[in-house]
Amino acid sequence: MEPLRVLELYSGVGGMHQALRESCVPAQVVAAIDVNTVANEVYKYNFPHTLLLAKTIEGITLEEFDRLSFNMILMSPPCQPFTRIGLQGDKADPRTSSFLYILDILPRLQKLPKYIVLENVKGFEVSSTRDLFIQTIENCGFQYQEFLLSPTSLGIPNSRLRYFLVAKLQSDPLSFQAPGQVLMEFPKIGSENPQKHAGDAEKTVEPNIGLGDSTHCSGKKTILFKLETTKEIDRKHQQNSDLSVRMLKDFLEHDIDINQYFLPPKLLQRYALILDIVKPTCRRSTCFTKGYGSFIEGAGSVLQTSEDVQIENIYKSLSSLSEGEQIEKLLMLKLRYFTPKEIANLLGFPPEFGFPEKITMKQRYRLLGNSLNVHVVAKLIKTLFE
Known part of the structure; x- marks a missing residue:
């Protein structure tokens, strides 16, 4: 033709x-x-x-x-x-x-x-x-x-x-x-x-996964641990059990300096409750938006890189700790943002797809968030x- x-x-x-x-x-x-x-x-x-x-x-x-x-x-x-x-x-x-x-x-x-x-x-x-x-x-x-x-x-x-x-x-x-x-x-x-x-x-609706409400303790609103309904937990489990979907690890970069992608301590403590946390072995992640890397709520999943740490144990232990100790606990999860290249991989762009050096990290996230x-x-x- x-x-x-x-x-x-x-x-x-x-x-x-x-x-x-x-x-x-x-x-x-x-x-x-x-x-x-x-x-x-x-x-x-x-x-x-x-x-x-x-x-x-x-x-x-x-x-x-x-x-x-x-x-x-x-x-x-x-x-x-x-x-x-x-x-x-x-x-x-x-x-x-x-x-x-x-x-x-x-x-x-x-x-x-x-x-x-x-x-x-x-x-x-x-x-x-x-x-x-x-x-x-x-x-x-x-x-x-x-x-x-x-x-x-x-x-x-x-x-x-x-x-x-x-x-x-x-x-x-x-x-x-x-x-x-x-x-x-x-x-x-x-x-x-x-x-x-x-x-x-x-x-007809895209799943909203892993958002909870903060708990009230002595009338004071605090972020202590991740609250999820049984339905939300079941939905995550169901997605992670779908063997027709590949694991996230197939889309991750290796040999990169991941230090620049770790979530800052203060941000960790403030948004602990609403983070959508996934591991490399998960078969799910939420939609990445143009605000990823700048905003937390609804902007996309973050990756837990210390796979041997149980997330439930971390969250359950937070309630009795001071703010500093809470941050220390959350840092054990080694949570990081997905890199722009990893998001491009998930969006189906080929390995040779790239960005000119002068395009900033924020601009890369924004462009990919607007892509298909x-x-x-x-x-x-x-x-x-x-």
């Missing part, structure tokens, strides 16, 4: 480009577009031969889009307007304007692309922006399927539930199309097994062409 001419919108550090490579579909990225200067530095470092346009999408005219003569669009629009943590401004959020511009341009292109792949956060599927997107591609003649998928379904020990849509310009439905359903697993082409979809209540899982997108691209 003739190599596809691919337009990569909101290219970031190149997760979509990497997924396209991994899919082995013959293709050339004719242009990547992103306004983030730091992300563009990383993109250029990893894809030096790709035309990278450092400008807003609204700054590109219909004529310029036509000249690129692309037949596939890969895109991961800003997720902040739809995220559960944000204000959920949807179409009213200024960060949605570039995507609305794409929807305005799409039907007016001289030649419509044949394929579209889109990624966003869970929550996009219930937005009015999504409704407008669906209406636009339906009017253009696309057949499409929506998904909510996490890398754990590919054996990767990291929860990162995301919305995906694949679309193809054709009159016949896709072989795996399930009209009106958001599928919760990859299509089994030719399989008789029914797909799980977003109506299956037990699969390469393996998940690669499998969806393959599915679209099977």
